Amino acid sequence: QGLTESLLLSLVHEVTGGAYEPPDRGVPLPQYDFVVVGAGTAGCALAARLTEVAGWSVLLVEAGGRENFAMDIPIVANMLQFSEANWKYRTQPSDKACLGMSGHRCNYPRGKVMGGSSVLNYMIYNRGHPNDYDNWERMGSEGWAFKDVLPYFKKLENMMVPELRGDSRWHHRDGPVSVSRLPWNTPLGKAFVDAGLERGMPLVDYNGAQQVGIAPLQVTLNNGSRWSSNRAYLSPLRGRNGPSAGRGVLHVLKRAQVTRVLIKNQEAEGVELVRGGRRFTVRARREVILAAGAINSPQLLMLSGIGPRQHLQDVGIPVVADLPVGYNLMDHVSAGAVIFLVNDTVSIRTERVTSSQKDLIDYFSHNTGPLTIPGGCESVAFLALDGNTSGWPDLELLFVSGSLTSDVTLKDGFGLDRKLYQQVFGRVEQLDSWMPLPMLLRPKSKGRVMLRDRNPLRKPLIFHNYFDHPEDLDTLVDGVLESIKMSNTRAFQRFGSRLHDTPIPACRHHGFGSRDYWRCHIRHFPFTIYHQSGTCRMGRRGDPLAVLDPRLRVQGVGRLRVVDASVMPMIPAAHTNAPTYMIAEKAADMIKEDNGVAPPARPSK
Numbered sequence: 001q002g003l004t005e006s007l008l009l010s011l012v013h014e015v016t017g018g019a020y021e022p023p024d025r026g027v028p029l030p031q032y033d034f035v036v037v038g039a040g041t042a043g044c045a046l047a048a049r050l051t052e053v054a055g056w057s058v059l060l061v062e063a064g065g066r067e068n069f070a071m072d073i074p075i076v077a078n079m080l081q082f083s084e085a086n087w088k089y090r091t092q093p094s095d096k097a098c099l100g101m102s103g104h105r106c107n108y109p110r111g112k113v114m115g116g117s118s119v120l121n122y123m124i125y126n127r128g129h130p131n132d133y134d135n136w137e138r139m140g141s142e143g144w145a146f147k148d149v150l151p152y153f154k155k156l157e158n159m160m161v162p163e164l165r166g167d168s169r170w171h172h173r174d175g176p177v178s179v180s181r182l183p184w185n186t187p188l189g190k191a192f193v194d195a196g197l198e199r200g201m202p203l204v205d206y207n208g209a210q211q212v213g214i215a216p217l218q219v220t221l222n223n224g225s226r227w228s229s230n231r232a233y234l235s236p237l238r239g240r241n242g243p244s245a246g247r248g249v250l251h252v253l254k255r256a257q258v259t260r261v262l263i264k265n266q267e268a269e270g271v272e273l274v275r276g277g278r279r280f281t282v283r284a285r286r287e288v289i290l291a292a293g294a295i296n297s298p299q300l301l302m303l304s305g306i307g308p309r310q311h312l313q314d315v316g317i318p319v320v321a322d323l324p325v326g327y328n329l330m331d332h333v334s335a336g337a338v339i340f341l342v343n344d345t346v347s348i349r350t351e352r353v354t355s356s357q358k359d360l361i362d363y364f365s366h367n368t369g370p371l372t373i374p375g376g377c378e379s380v381a382f383l384a385l386d387g388n389t390s391g392w393p394d395l396e397l398l399f400v401s402g403s404l405t406s407d408v409t410l411k412d413g414f415g416l417d418r419k420l421y422q423q424v425f426g427r428v429e430q431l432d433s434w435m436p437l438p439m440l441l442r443p444k445s446k447g448r449v450m451l452r453d454r455n456p457l458r459k460p461l462i463f464h465n466y467f468d469h470p471e472d473l474d475t476l477v478d479g480v481l482e483s484i485k486m487s488n489t490r491a492f493q494r495f496g497s498r499l500h501d502t503p504i505p506a507c508r509h510h511g512f513g514s515r516d517y518w519r520c521h522i523r524h525f526p527f528t529i530y531h532q533s534g535t536c537r538m539g540r541r542g543d544p545l546a547v548l549d550p551r552l553r554v555q556g557v558g559r560l561r562v563v564d565a566s567v568m569p570m571i572p573a574a575h576t577n578a579p580t581y582m583i584a585e586k587a588a589d590m591i592k593e594d595n596g597v598a599p600p601a602r603p604s605k
């Protein structure tokens with residue numbers, strides 16, 4: 001009976017999907033105070049905060065459609081990449097990386113849905129290290145030091161982990177973004193933490209006093225389900241929006257793509273957008289704010305004439321402001337496809353959990369069980385490599401209680417060459433396995449986003465430039481070697497954990513397991529951890545490397561800001577969702593201040 005009830009419940013949710021989010025306005029008004037482009041992590045947070053001001057009107061424009069119930073189920077996170085909720089970007093072919101992917105191109109997913117990438121993400125909640133933000137300030141982003149941003153990290157947080165809730169030095173309970181631990185773990189997830197302890201790593205709250213160490217994940221889940229930005233910030237507005245509620249007005253336009261910012265006399269006047277084949281122009285009395293993410297915000301700026309002069313001239317767009325838009329693309333790349341086999345049925349295999357009546361009932365009726373594990377991610381280690389005593393980690397090992405072979409969609413999610421996949425992994429496809437994702441936290445290589453042409457509906461060109469800097473590759477090799485040590489601990493040997501050792505044919509000549517072999521392996525299978533950022537970086541006013549000033553205003557163009565992951569001058573040693581929320585929270589206060597409204601209350605210190 002439990003199962004039937006569960007399925008009926010899902011059907012009801014599916015039909016009424018997105019019922020908690022603000023409705024689609026259909027046709028916009030001709031004018032608003034603010035037009036916010038993109039309802040992703042930053043856009044939802046920002047729009048919600050701006051409508052706290054009575055008398056302000058905000059239009060939030062989103063290219064994707066509504067969020068639905070299936071998107072809330074953590075275990076299917078990677079499957080969403082095959083849906084229309086993904087922009088389905090691919091990087092340009094490279095001879096340095098993605099060599100094991102079809103066409104030497106890596107997939108680069110981005111959310112295209114209410115909630116943006118916070119709907120596609122793996123929900124890992126991570127702030128980064130104080131040095132990340134102190135470094136931002138040193139690089140010219142005045143007001144973004146850790147002491148300045150910590151209050152905003154706290155403001156967004158509803159910490160639900162019992163032992164952290166009371167730690168008011170680092171955490172907060174009243175924010176919109178729910179943070180919890182996984183309600184359920186596999187034996188392997190626990191083994192990873194034990195293995196870390198065995199290797200001498202301390203158990204840490206990595207969002208607290210010390211990041212380096214080992215820990216079960218903190219995740220943006222509420223009651224076992226995804227807590228997206230749409231859910232966190234927009235659902236509370238439904239039904240209590242508008243002047244009579246003492247708030248501003250929020251209109252949301254879904255499946256509407258902004259094609260250009262309208263600029264006159266070096267000031268943004270509004271946007272042009274297309275929706276259902278119709279073209280609309282919407283004016284902004286106060287400001288246009290781009291929150292379209294690290295690929296689409298630079299694309300939109302360039303389409304509007306703001307970008308590198310030569311590039312704009314090459315594609316035939318009149319130059320409004322000559323700025324380094326699209327440069328400084330950063331991501332956290334990992335050493336993918338390093339897998340360890342185990343003897344017992346202790347890992348997550350998607351087809352096993354989604355066809356288990358018990359697991360389905362556990363999820364739908366009790367909000368627990370394997371379906372609550374976001375794509376199999378359970379625990380994490382942050383490592384400072386030899387000689388680094390700063391506490392600012394170089395490397396992360398993200399533990400996944402399954403591997404490339406545990407889910408039929410994963411290899412295609414990353415875009416692996418099918419023949420190569422069969423050669424290397426076909427033999428072990430049916431076995432239980434786990435995967436550490438050694439992830440480079442402070443990459444030195446930088447990529448670039450460029451326009452293909454002046455057509456706003458064509459995908460931009462993305463050059464990841466992974467491993468341009470040789471140190472990046474070496475750090476990842478260290479990560480693979482540490483993962484092998486983790487597998488050799490007593491905690492993992494209980495399960496007979498062993499490295500899968502079928503070599504990649506093109507790397508075999510290096511000798512399986514040598515540093516050169518791993519370099520070659522990583523060049524074949526670099527997995528993005530989806531943290532694209534930095535392409536509209538902020539910096540000191542007048543800095544030729546900066547697109548924005550530290551108040552996130554586009555240099556040389558009035559009434560235009562960017563508020564999303566693209567503003568980061570340097571990618572933090574963190575998964576980027578929480579830092580993006582922080583950026584939006586801080587931006588909301590700056591925008592209020594700059595428009596003559598004192599921020600409502602100082603966020604808690």
Ligand SMILES: Cc1cc2nc3c(=O)[nH]c(=O)nc-3n(C[C@H](O)[C@H](O)[C@H](O)COP(=O)(O)OP(=O)(O)OC[C@H]3O[C@@H](n4cnc5c(N)ncnc54)[C@H](O)[C@@H]3O)c2cc1C
Pocket residue numbers: 037038039040041042043061062063064109110111112113114115116117118120121122123124125126256257258259291292293294296297300529530531532563564565566574575576577578580
């Ligand atoms: C698969 C995946 C897994 C991830 N896992 C994690 C994780 O576990 N933990 C973590 O911290 N981070 C994770 N991230 C990264 C994190 O989610 C992002 O850094 C964050 O969501 C970025 O927020 P944003 O506001 O910059 O952009 P987005 O959230 O991507 O929002 C941009 C929005 O703008 C819309 N848009 C774009 N162009 C236009 C246009 N022209 N007109 C109208 N709308 C437009 C998009 O459709 C989108 O909704 C993951 C990301 C992905 C894709």
